[in-house]
Amino acid sequence: MPATPVLMTAKPAGPRKRRRRLLSEEGILDAALALIDETGELTMSALAARLGSTASSIYHHISGRPAIIEALRDRITREIPHVHEGEEWTSELGRMMRAYRDAFARHSRLIPLVTAQTLTAEGPAIAYEHIVRLLSAAGFPDRELLLWVSVIDNFVLGCAFDLAAPEDVWRREGKDTPALDAAVAASLTGAERADAAFDLGCEALLVGMRARLAAENSPQ
Amino acid sequence: MPATPVLMTAKPAGPRKRRRRLLSEEGILDAALALIDETGELTMSALAARLGSTASSIYHHISGRPAIIEALRDRITREIPHVHEGEEWTSELGRMMRAYRDAFARHSRLIPLVTAQTLTAEGPAIAYEHIVRLLSAAGFPDRELLLWVSVIDNFVLGCAFDLAAPEDVWRREGKDTPALDAAVAASLTGAERADAAFDLGCEALLVGMRARLAAENSPQ
DNA sequence: ACCTGAACACCGTTCAAGT
DNA sequence: ACCTGAACACCGTTCAAGT
Numbered sequence: 001m002p003a004t005p006v007l008m009t010a011k012p013a014g015p016r017k018r019r020r021r022l023l024s025e026e027g028i029l030d031a032a033l034a035l036i037d038e039t040g041e042l043t044m045s046a047l048a049a050r051l052g053s054t055a056s057s058i059y060h061h062i063s064g065r066p067a068i069i070e071a072l073r074d075r076i077t078r079e080i081p082h083v084h085e086g087e088e089w090t091s092e093l094g095r096m097m098r099a100y101r102d103a104f105a106r107h108s109r110l111i112p113l114v115t116a117q118t119l120t121a122e123g124p125a126i127a128y129e130h131i132v133r134l135l136s137a138a139g140f141p142d143r144e145l146l147l148w149v150s151v152i153d154n155f156v157l158g159c160a161f162d163l164a165a166p167e168d169v170w171r172r173e174g175k176d177t178p179a180l181d182a183a184v185a186a187s188l189t190g191a192e193r194a195d196a197a198f199d200l201g202c203e204a205l206l207v208g209m210r211a212r213l214a215a216e217n218s219p220q
Numbered sequence: 221m222p223a224t225p226v227l228m229t230a231k232p233a234g235p236r237k238r239r240r241r242l243l244s245e246e247g248i249l250d251a252a253l254a255l256i257d258e259t260g261e262l263t264m265s266a267l268a269a270r271l272g273s274t275a276s277s278i279y280h281h282i283s284g285r286p287a288i289i290e291a292l293r294d295r296i297t298r299e300i301p302h303v304h305e306g307e308e309w310t311s312e313l314g315r316m317m318r319a320y321r322d323a324f325a326r327h328s329r330l331i332p333l334v335t336a337q338t339l340t341a342e343g344p345a346i347a348y349e350h351i352v353r354l355l356s357a358a359g360f361p362d363r364e365l366l367l368w369v370s371v372i373d374n375f376v377l378g379c380a381f382d383l384a385a386p387e388d389v390w391r392r393e394g395k396d397t398p399a400l401d402a403a404v405a406a407s408l409t410g411a412e413r414a415d416a417a418f419d420l421g422c423e424a425l426l427v428g429m430r431a432r433l434a435a436e437n438s439p440q
Numbered sequence: 441a442c443c444t445g446a447a448c449a450c451c452g453t454t455c456a457a458g459t
Numbered sequence: 460a461c462c463t464g465a466a467c468a469c470c471g472t473t474c475a476a477g478t
Contacts, residue, residue: 002330021442044471056473057443062362065471112336115381119389129397136399146407150414151421154378161335162374169339170366177349179356180369187366194370201371204428212420212426241461264452276454277462285452 022053025061027190029075032068033107037137040109042068069183070121072107073114079103079125082130089138090206093131093152097202100127108164128153139213148209163194242273245281249295252288253327260329262288292327293334297343299323301387302350309358310426313372317422320347321376328384335377348373358432359433368429375421383414 031050036042044055044065051058078100084092104111131152132145139194140148167190174181188196241336251270256262264275264285282288300319304312324331351372352365360368387410394401408416 023442043469045469054444055471056445059472060442095309112276116332116336118386122395125397125400129400130405132399136403142403142406143408144420145403146400146413147417147420149403150382150417151424154382154417154421155375156378157381158374158376158378161377162370168337172345174345175342177345179352180345180349180366183352183356183362183365183369186362188363193366197367197370197374198365200367200432201374202424204371204432205421205424206428207431208424208427211431212424243461263450265450273454274463275466279453280461 004055020151023057023061025071027051028061029068030056033072033075033110036072036110036113037107040112042113062105064069069110069117070114073119074121074123076103076107076110076122077127080123080127085217089134090210093134093209094202094206096127096134096154097152097213098198100152100187101159104156104160105163108160111157111160111164115161124153139217141150141216151205155205159198162197163191230440243271243277243281247271248278248281249291253292253295253330256292256330256333257327260332262333268359286337289330289333289337290329290339293339294343296323296330297341297347300343300347309354310430313354313429314422314426316347316351316354317372317376318418319349320372321418323378324376324380325383328380331377331380331384335381344373347401359437361436371425375425379421380412382417383411387421 028047028051032047035047035050039046042065044058046070048055048058062071077100080096080103128149131149135145135148136142143215169195170184170187170189187193248267248271252262252267255267255270259266262285264278267288268275268278282291297320300316300323348369351369355365355368356362390404390409390413407413
């Protein structure tokens with residue numbers, strides 16, 4: 001992860017002694033993501049300090065803080081791999097959901113920043129496109145396709161948030177919540193809990209979806 | 221919704237002419253929620269203006285902006301009704317999930333503010349307590365109880381976020397996403413889409429949970 | 441073309457001074 | 460006990476001045 005810009009040798013017939021540009025959009029995004037991963041925050045001055053520059057310099061490469069966050073959303077969601085055809089649709093969808101969630105899980109502190117502003121990046125739409133194709137091929141009716149995309153997106157987003165929350169949200173001094181406290185004591189903790197919850201919910205959702213599809217395609 | 225403090229008549233033998241306090245915690249929270257519902261933002265100065273007071277005055281009643289947001293989370297989640305026993309557990313859980321989601325749906329612009337800070341309010345724990353009891357009585361093993369609470373919480377939170385998003389997130393000029401664009405055109409829009417997605421996902425989740433429970437309790 | 445310090449409008453919060 | 464203006468430290472962003 002080169003947070004500092006790459007210094008290149010001068011181009012063959014280029015103007016000599018011309019200092020290479022200090023900043024680039026890619027370098028700014030690298031530094032911003034690293035900063036968010038480490039601190040959970042993104043301020044322009046902290047970002048500039050990490051880049052060895054000043055806050056105002058950044059604006060020559062990107063329009064502002066919201067654009068940086070949106071570009072990071074785009075970058076993260078484009079990591080979601082394509083569907084490879086020819087597999088049972090539920091296992092393929094399960095694989096996509098896991099990849100979608102893992103992409104955000106790797107940068108969980110980015111999530112509150114991303115969900116605080118309106119989605120304009122294209123990355124998520126690419127993932128949605130694949131999910132729509134998969135569901136359509138599986139036999140879901142056209143009018144339901146976007147609904148299922150919403151269901152999947154909502155669940156995955158919620159799980160990503162879950163992973164970003166500090167552990168001691170559950171480990172509280174219980175006041176009149178004995179059943180909850182006992183459940184906390186009997187459960188996995190931390191990332192293991194969040195992972196297991198995702199697996200369980202994902203499986204339940206897929207079973208429910210298959211049942212729905214079967215009911216729709218059977219002669220009523 | 222009385223955003224302005226109630227003016228009471230002087231107490232029997234109390235000190236006369238003592239002006240009634242201008243602010244109260246309850247009045248501050250009422251005004252803050254109304255402000256968030258209307259603008260989607262919460263600044264101390266805007267809040268003070270709505271209360272006919274000054275920003276610094278607010279700090280005599282509540283510790284600061286995070287405390288206001290947390291108190292609102294508490295207030296909203298305490299609206300979730302209790303479970304009434306004696307019903308089939310899936311329909312009862314479905315009713316709770318709907319109530320949980322509706323509580324946030326009524327104030328969807330609060331959600332990004334609430335999810336930007338760590339949960340400390342007690343309200344959610346009360347709702348979790350009821351869900352744990354319900355699932356335990358239904359027959360789920362102790363080690364799974366908190367996992368299912370997580371699943372439900374994640375899905376409901378994601379759906380609440382979905383409802384807060386502007387409509388034109390889906391109505392984009394499609395670039396190489398023909399299947400998605402067709403799905404958008406064939407689907408419900410706006411709150412109707414979000415509602416239908418919640419219903420569909422909720423039903424699928426409950427079907428999947430029932431199947432899981434049956435598999436666990438049957439002799440393998 | 442790119443960088444920079446200074447300035448701007450705006451935050452949340454603190455505090456001494458009032459009643 | 461409660462309220463207030465002024466001040467503080469900190470934001471994101473703009474802009475004229477530099478190279």
